[in-house]
Amino acid sequence: MYSHAHGQHEARPGRRRRRLGLCGGEFLRIAANHPHLEIGAVTAHSNAGATLGSLQPHLRSLADRVLEPTGVEALAGHDVVVLALPHGASGEIAAQLPDDVVVLDLGADHRLTDAAAWEQFYGSPHAGTWPYGLPELLHTDGTRQRDLLRGARRIAVPGCNVTAVTLGLQPGVAAGLIEADDVVAVLANGYSGAGKSLKTHLLASEALGSAAPYAVGGTHRHIPEIQQNLGVAGAETVRISFTPTLVPMSRGILATATARLQAGADPAAVRAAWADAYADEPFVHLLPEGQWPSTAMTLGANTALVQVAVDAAAGRVVTVTAIDNLVKGTAGGAIQSMNLALGLPETAGLTTEGVAP
Amino acid sequence: MYSHAHGQHEARPGRRRRRLGLCGGEFLRIAANHPHLEIGAVTAHSNAGATLGSLQPHLRSLADRVLEPTGVEALAGHDVVVLALPHGASGEIAAQLPDDVVVLDLGADHRLTDAAAWEQFYGSPHAGTWPYGLPELLHTDGTRQRDLLRGARRIAVPGCNVTAVTLGLQPGVAAGLIEADDVVAVLANGYSGAGKSLKTHLLASEALGSAAPYAVGGTHRHIPEIQQNLGVAGAETVRISFTPTLVPMSRGILATATARLQAGADPAAVRAAWADAYADEPFVHLLPEGQWPSTAMTLGANTALVQVAVDAAAGRVVTVTAIDNLVKGTAGGAIQSMNLALGLPETAGLTTEGVAP
């Protein structure tokens, strides 16, 4: 079989749309080399009529593609539709698409099950929940999220920071080895996560040679999504201090996430729990003891590299997870879930080899 | 009056010596423009005989200086001697210097009061404790460390990461607003902190475009020093999960440090406590509410820029502190303490203007 993939390119001003602009481009980069995909319509709003090469010249095989106006007409006749829109916009379009079309929403609209949490962090009505696109998410019954993605026709792709923090901590939650009620996560983030939004603090002259935090103090929209995932993995109460920091790299997330070792838990059991959780995962790898991940190891690859250690003196388990925010963090993860939805090999079109150094 | 400053440049292999090599160079950079200093002998070990310009060509006014062999002869006749040596070596040299000479140890030998902690983290006999060179350190009696530095003749310069984390958290400890028994600190560190050690992971090809942690899980030697400082500020028990991460910048430390809000504490009291602690400090500034520090704001300056927020949902106080690891973090802080020791204006030769963007 073959499928058509469709990436949307928003062009109205504002942070969200631009970030998704990048996601759309990255989806096309991977899709262009996917053995089972044929790229159909590529649409945009204000950029409709332009060639893709004029906007994303690194996608050589698609350089001559002319962007079509976004709309149901352009989307008709595809097996897969990728929505990269500002939040609030995807539900409306999805409703107009046939039920048997696989719709991947790279935005946040359909990730949360808790409408109150949605409204608190996004300030708009909840658009409903779609199957959550993190195949490795652990469930308390021992199953994994991928079982819910096989044959799915609507998929909510996770947030990039959420993927990194969830993969780092969930083995300890599922094994009852860490307390989830006082998690602290600090992330080093590349600038591509902020997309093409034209803001002074995103300029190269401000970014080069500097590190700076943002959304500090419990305001980041990824917080409820992390709470939801760790809840699925078995945590009763999840409280998290979450601080992302922009550092001078284009891609990558390095997530340092720590939680208290469960009272009475055996520190010696920690490593085994993480090893068991990811032993058979094609894209999530626990590194050999003593080797710590770097974001460069994952550049351009769909991998999440994890390491864990017990700090007995501090009474905490420390995990570090590295991903490429645009691949495993967004477009690659989306294709992994799409593969499951379409009944393709889960790894089709995705690489585990990072572009390093 | 005037003084002679002396910077040592180690040349035997190994991480410590090289890092100190940078510290020595940075001390000379600032000293060269200090109104009350005249640079005397500049010494080295294997590099003796070379010109400073061949090793540190950015120091133009000293380019023709020939490095003398390190030894008591070269050090004789100076009012100030700066030791930038591998740990274990400074005590021996200091013992041979007259008591009235101001000796600044940029290394770790004389920072810790707890000999057991020293031996646990450094694996060598404790060399004794010198007055600690962090003028802003708060004491439970309401005084500050600078009172102990006036007229001092031996000064232990703090570790760079220690300065950042201590300045971020101590107002909350001193005011009894945060619990110090479960502190979590994650730092974004520039590569100059690792100095000129020739190691593969410090190569530009590995560093560029990548973020990576090191010394994870309670092993970093700066941990007992942070515990000591927060103890001086009033904490009974200090436990800290400390994770430094290398990010692609040459200079700078961005320290995100968080602690639980003390049970029953008034969140509204937090900002006032930090503001009071630093209201009169010439180099440590609490930024206006809502403005967060970046390392670029402190580049080349002796400033530490701090911001604090309360995350009520997480029950934690979050602080972010930015410094230039080689200035406020090492050489600038050393000169600030030296100014106090010599009875000079505390701010002499030091700037608060960062080289940004």
Add this chain to the structure above:
Amino acid sequence: MYSHAHGQHEARPGRRRRRLGLCGGEFLRIAANHPHLEIGAVTAHSNAGATLGSLQPHLRSLADRVLEPTGVEALAGHDVVVLALPHGASGEIAAQLPDDVVVLDLGADHRLTDAAAWEQFYGSPHAGTWPYGLPELLHTDGTRQRDLLRGARRIAVPGCNVTAVTLGLQPGVAAGLIEADDVVAVLANGYSGAGKSLKTHLLASEALGSAAPYAVGGTHRHIPEIQQNLGVAGAETVRISFTPTLVPMSRGILATATARLQAGADPAAVRAAWADAYADEPFVHLLPEGQWPSTAMTLGANTALVQVAVDAAAGRVVTVTAIDNLVKGTAGGAIQSMNLALGLPETAGLTTEGVAP
């Protein structure tokens, strides 16, 4: 004596104004530590009423300054006025200032003597020529430009790229050792040269990990200014292929400029010519043979570091010059010229020590 310095901050949209915004900030950074300056009014257009700290938080000693509306009222009563305006705007304001006020124009309006060249490259009427603020510029009569700056009351500050290329090549022109009719210059430029203009190609996500040229093929406005300077140094005809390239650093210009060795010239005479030209210069240094400049050596300093070599096989003299585009390239050079104009020591308030590594 003392003087008031005044930095203007434009706020209307467009590349030029923003770049000057940076220049204005950098002028204040240096002026804040100048022993003979007192900073008077700091003005802006759309940012009037804001604190300087909200826009340029790295300037700590000026953080509470409130920006005044730009106008002759605010400028009254100062001994020095710095204009950082879009080209075309400075002449008008300067005309309203008393003749005895030192006016430094950081913009391009008054640099060129050739009105036709001005109109060709800038597309607007020529505003007239002011004394050119490059003290080291060689004249065919053996004098240097600084003689024309002593006591000057109007000074046109050179373009940053122009300063780098001129200083690299002029000794060979003045000594008749190189042919100026086929110069090739390629520059590696930091992003601060583009200022705070909000353009997609200036975003960190685009810049990090990438190098890209701009203004290729004879279109850059600095070309006629380089031709003018090499003419002053003695060249009859100057033709130059000039290509700037943006590389992932915030500050710095590394200018590689090459010209054919004059037919019959003695290659052995080349080094001596460059050494003689800069032997007594406080800020322009020919490095020892075999040592090549890097931009980091000049970060934050008013230095220009030069090296020269003869490529006999290619028949060309190759020069490499490193400067900090915002210091020697703009604000530092402006203060150097201002010192001459005010009869102060030429080096007052300026450092030769770079902030490296």
Add this chain to the structure above:
Amino acid sequence: MYSHAHGQHEARPGRRRRRLGLCGGEFLRIAANHPHLEIGAVTAHSNAGATLGSLQPHLRSLADRVLEPTGVEALAGHDVVVLALPHGASGEIAAQLPDDVVVLDLGADHRLTDAAAWEQFYGSPHAGTWPYGLPELLHTDGTRQRDLLRGARRIAVPGCNVTAVTLGLQPGVAAGLIEADDVVAVLANGYSGAGKSLKTHLLASEALGSAAPYAVGGTHRHIPEIQQNLGVAGAETVRISFTPTLVPMSRGILATATARLQAGADPAAVRAAWADAYADEPFVHLLPEGQWPSTAMTLGANTALVQVAVDAAAGRVVTVTAIDNLVKGTAGGAIQSMNLALGLPETAGLTTEGVAP
């Protein structure tokens, strides 16, 4: 059919070997996803016995591979052998391999036809010439180098800088539009080109925020190789001023190469010549008029992106070429030539989509 690929990993000290170490790793990264390759023995010298994952953890699918000692035994039974050795070492090993084995030499030993030029720049005896692995190289008879690579069993892979400069200039040489006797090329180079050599100037702390030249003044070993290629394309005399500059990125070469427009040549013919030369090339693309290449556009891809302009005032044609030095510049180019040698589709296993932003 399938083939075994073999990458050597040198471990003795010295710049050359380490650079090749990177090349070896990059070859494996691409080969791991090549549809017609199966990776056989991977060998090393001092690292023999180590896992590949401990040295190059970004290559996840090969992480458990144990490096075998380099030697004919390990190399036996492979269809393809890749040599990544210090120059001087590959000829000896190649001589021991069967004639029907495809041997790819990533080193310089067999690139030059002129033994005298070899000895001048490499200071060792010439090891003989192998078919040159640049498929797009133009010949005066209208053919291209790829015709000589079909069925070849020994291939000399070009130098990375050589590939960039040759592809930029050869269309003008072949069309008689530019004079090759006064070429000037200045390159912005990422640090991965210097590999893992442990040298101070390659440290991240020195590289970040800085640009610096190396091998200035006609000393770089790639010069005779460029001269050879432009000669093959039709130039009688080739003289080139060649200056590489290290800029703060891990990968990428941006080559600005300029030559005088041939006397009497029609500037309007320039663009057509470049367009014709690359119209049918799968990996070398002339960008649309006005769009200039950046290295990020080629990251991880086997593409070379070229743009050309005529600077009438300077009388020069300016070309800018961007490549990934480790892909089209080395390992990707090697696989492209290998595909031709093995009768596989020339594009097998190679992508044209860059990992950007």
